[in-house]
Amino acid sequence: MTMQFNDETFRGDYTYFNSETAINRFPFPFDQDTYMYSVNIEQHPGGPKGTPFEKMFDVDEHYVSEMKDREITLAEDPLRCQSLPHMELAGWDLLELIMVSKAKDYPDLFKLTRDGNDWHWVNKPLGIEKKFTFLAPTTLPCGPMEYITRQTQGDFALLHERDGNLWMDAGMVTSQADWSLDFDVGMNFFEWHAPVPKAKKMGVFDKALKFLLSVNQGQHYRRLNWTMTVNPRLDTSPENYHKWGPEKRTITPENVGQKQFLRVELQTFFRLPRSNALAFPIRCYLMNLEDIATKPKWGRRLHRVLRDIDPDLADYKGFAVNQEMIVNYLSQFDDGAPTSPGIFPES
Amino acid sequence: MPNTEFSPSIDSRPTYTGLVSQGSAPAIMVADEAGAGALSDLATADASVMDNAHVVLVGCAASVLGDNAPRAVHETPDLDAATPLVSQLLNEARMGTQLYLAGSEGLMGHVSALATAAGMPLGEIQMEHRGSIARRMQCVHCKGITEGVTTDPFTCSHCGLTLFVRDHFSRRLGVFQGVCVDAETPGVVPETVEIQA
Numbered sequence: 001m002t003m004q005f006n007d008e009t010f011r012g013d014y015t016y017f018n019s020e021t022a023i024n025r026f027p028f029p030f031d032q033d034t035y036m037y038s039v040n041i042e043q044h045p046g047g048p049k050g051t052p053f054e055k056m057f058d059v060d061e062h063y064v065s066e067m068k069d070r071e072i073t074l075a076e077d078p079l080r081c082q083s084l085p086h087m088e089l090a091g092w093d094l095l096e097l098i099m100v101s102k103a104k105d106y107p108d109l110f111k112l113t114r115d116g117n118d119w120h121w122v123n124k125p126l127g128i129e130k131k132f133t134f135l136a137p138t139t140l141p142c143g144p145m146e147y148i149t150r151q152t153q154g155d156f157a158l159l160h161e162r163d164g165n166l167w168m169d170a171g172m173v174t175s176q177a178d179w180s181l182d183f184d185v186g187m188n189f190f191e192w193h194a195p196v197p198k199a200k201k202m203g204v205f206d207k208a209l210k211f212l213l214s215v216n217q218g219q220h221y222r223r224l225n226w227t228m229t230v231n232p233r234l235d236t237s238p239e240n241y242h243k244w245g246p247e248k249r250t251i252t253p254e255n256v257g258q259k260q261f262l263r264v265e266l267q268t269f270f271r272l273p274r275s276n277a278l279a280f281p282i283r284c285y286l287m288n289l290e291d292i293a294t295k296p297k298w299g300r301r302l303h304r305v306l307r308d309i310d311p312d313l314a315d316y317k318g319f320a321v322n323q324e325m326i327v328n329y330l331s332q333f334d335d336g337a338p339t340s341p342g343i344f345p346e347s
Numbered sequence: 348m349p350n351t352e353f354s355p356s357i358d359s360r361p362t363y364t365g366l367v368s369q370g371s372a373p374a375i376m377v378a379d380e381a382g383a384g385a386l387s388d389l390a391t392a393d394a395s396v397m398d399n400a401h402v403v404l405v406g407c408a409a410s411v412l413g414d415n416a417p418r419a420v421h422e423t424p425d426l427d428a429a430t431p432l433v434s435q436l437l438n439e440a441r442m443g444t445q446l447y448l449a450g451s452e453g454l455m456g457h458v459s460a461l462a463t464a465a466g467m468p469l470g471e472i473q474m475e476h477r478g479s480i481a482r483r484m485q486c487v488h489c490k491g492i493t494e495g496v497t498t499d500p501f502t503c504s505h506c507g508l509t510l511f512v513r514d515h516f517s518r519r520l521g522v523f524q525g526v527c528v529d530a531e532t533p534g535v536v537p538e539t540v541e542i543q544a
Contacts (some may be wrong), residue, residue, distance in 0.1 A: 079490075182485055186463075186519030187359060194357035195515050238487045238526055242508060245530025321531070 002108055005064040011072070012071045015231035018291050019025060022061055024043065026287050027052050028295075029224040029264050033304040035313075044268050048344065052266055053222065057152060058283060059109065064125050066153050066175070066234065070309060073174040073235050074150075079182040080237075081146050083158070083170035090158045090170060091145030092135055092281035093272035094279050098148045123151055145170055154266075154283030159189075159212075161276060168192055168210060169277075174215050175234035175284045177227045178241070178318065179189075179265060182286035197312045212278060215271050224343075225265040228319035228326070232261055232286045251322045256329045257290035260322065262302065289329060295345035299333030350385070351476040353544050360514040363455070363476040368393035374400040374445045375436045376417070377429065377458045380407035381478025382450025389447065390415035400447075401436055405429050405454060405467050422541035426457060433458055437465040449475045453483030453494050456521030463518065480544045486510055492522055498530075498539050500528045509536050 010014045018026070047053025052060070074080055083091060099121055103112035111122040117134040128151065140147045149156045149172035158170035173181035184192040187320060189209045190200075199205060215221065228237055230248045239327035251259055264326040266283040293299035306319075307327045314320040350365040368387045372397065378386050383404060390397050390412070400417040402409075404429045409420045423429035437446075446462050448455040463470055475512025481495040499512035503525065510525030517524070529536050 180524075182490070183485070183487060183515070183517045183520070183524055187517070191359040191518075192360035195513070200358070238524075240488075242488055242527040242530045245527065246533065248531050 003059070003063075003086050003106075003125075004061060006061045008065045010061070010065070010069045010232055010234040014231050014233070015063070016062070016286065018099075019061055023287065023291050023294060024345075025051050025060075025265050026222060027266055027285055028292070028298050028301075028345070029226040029262075030301050030305050031269075031299050031341065031343050033308075033339055035305045037199050037202060039204060039207050039211060039223070041221050041223045044175050044220045051344075052283075052285070052288045055105040056220070056268075057105070057281070058096055058266070059102070059106055061154065067126060067151065069234050070150060070172075077239060080174050080184050081149070081172045082181060083143055084160075084186065085143055087145070087158055087170035087275075087277070088137065088143065089161065089205070090150075090160070090272055090275035090277035090279075091143055093277065094156065094158065095144040095148040096134070097270060097272065097279065098152050102152075102219055104231055113308075116217075145172060152281075154281045157280040157282070158272075159278040159280055161213065161278065164213070165189055166209065166278060174237075176237055176282075177229075177265065178236055178238055180238045182239075198310070212269060215269055215278060217271050217273055220268060220270050222266060222268045225267055226324075227263045227317040228267075229261045229263040229286065230259055230300055230322070232288070234284060234286075248318070248321065251325055253325055253328065256322070256325050258288055259291070260319075260326055260329075261286045261288050262292060291334045293330070296333065297339050297345050299330060300335070300337065301339050302332035303327065303334040312317055351480065351544055353476070353480075356514045359516045361452070361456070361474070361516055361518070363474040366449060366473050366475045368396040369445045371395040371398040372443055372445050373441060374447060375433070375440060376402045376447040377402050377405065377433055377454065378402070378448070378451075379405045379454050379478065380397045381410060381448035382454065382475070383407055383476040385407070385410040385449035385477050386447065387411070387415055390417075396447075403433055405450070424427050426454060430457075430461070434461055434465070437462050437467065440465070440467070442472065445540055447474045447475075448472065450477055451479055451481060451483075452476065452523075453481065453521075456483050456516070456518075458521075460519055460521035480542060482512065482523045482542065483521065484510070484512060485517070485520060486525050488527060492497070492520075493525075496523075496525075497542055499542050500536060500539060501525070512542060 045056050052058040054250050099112045102110040109124050113120040121130045155173045155175050159166040160169040167188050171181045193205050235294050264285045267279050270279040314323050362500045366385055397417040402417045402420045404422050448458050459472050481497045483494050485492050486503040489506035493504040499508050503510055508527045511528040513524045515524045
């Protein structure tokens, strides 16, 4: 295998780290020096070689450790993976999409052989080899959505379309920015976004829903979203908020560079062929301020964005209590020079 | 006493538009003592609404309905006792059956969750809020449900955490969400206030 996988943790001793390669390909989410909500959607996949935008489902050095972390979270709380009864077909659609894409994009890591509905799946990084019958649930050890998302980085929501709306009727959610699948499953698009401040009045959700409803077979899109997380923790769930919440108050001027992470979500949208559901993968990338600042453009820009952000958004994204320390730390990297447009660092 | 007017809130918070007769269509009606008044008002407006109605009363006697005799009426001591009966009525219901719910948010949230799980479309569920504005709350941490929550914050009756009462509501579970209010600063809890409509 050409790719090296880190042995690292996302809880407890937090040994998570980004190699130089991972830093260089980090999906920095800000294309300008200010931030406000927008429906910042573009086609997917597609992007410079080596970036997380290049392949349908990005696989990186964190893959194996992220899947171990998901296993721990699911063992503690099986309700992080749920699928309402009418969503099984969408689960098979998702399994097919991921297996076909990964086998094509990473032939040295994954292999899929199909003879009609007799499928043979090989996942080398996780040491899995499985023969099963496509669309036959008893031939897998668990439901199809659970089976494939235990082998794929990122959270997944499967959205059922009816009554001119999208309903979050299935999902695998173990690396979320503080929302509960167990609570939200069964909600429509407006309901599960209800707690987001300001965006409704700005019309963001109306526009986003219209866009998503018009996504057709074979069309794939993406957008970036972000928040801030103390320590490289994937499981920032409301369920465990009383456990990770105290860590938010451990930031000091001395440790902020190492302990404060920018959490970026690469959100993608795929229309699924048999179920007509939408797959909504939410892939999480974590990088601490110290590593971000190794790119002069990113250091300057992040300082300006976080310094000038709307206070409601700082509060909603959960970093208002640490904002002053974060901005003070980042100010050392901002010499006032102009930044170039776009998200990529100046080589 | 009319349908309670709640302050405008976020999109997941349920709103109750009040009961409007759908005539003599097959109906299931569930109400507590305060909600029974809404059923009486409904029948007064259109007596035919009771022709094919199964009424389940929670914690009150059939006499609260006055002269408005439904096809069948069932008295139950509390929501737990009513649940198997309501579930059976919902599971046996034919297409076009109307569901009328009246009373507390806890009752309406619980029964509408049963109804949607049984496959009833949202368009055939009507609700009217009467009586207490106490909430049925789920602790997001231990998943325990506490009925009759009237203060914010409140103490989870199951795990003991102090919870902030959100307006975020799960129609599948029929509950509001409670989230630990002092997770980041254990012991630092805002003053307790009465929940407002």
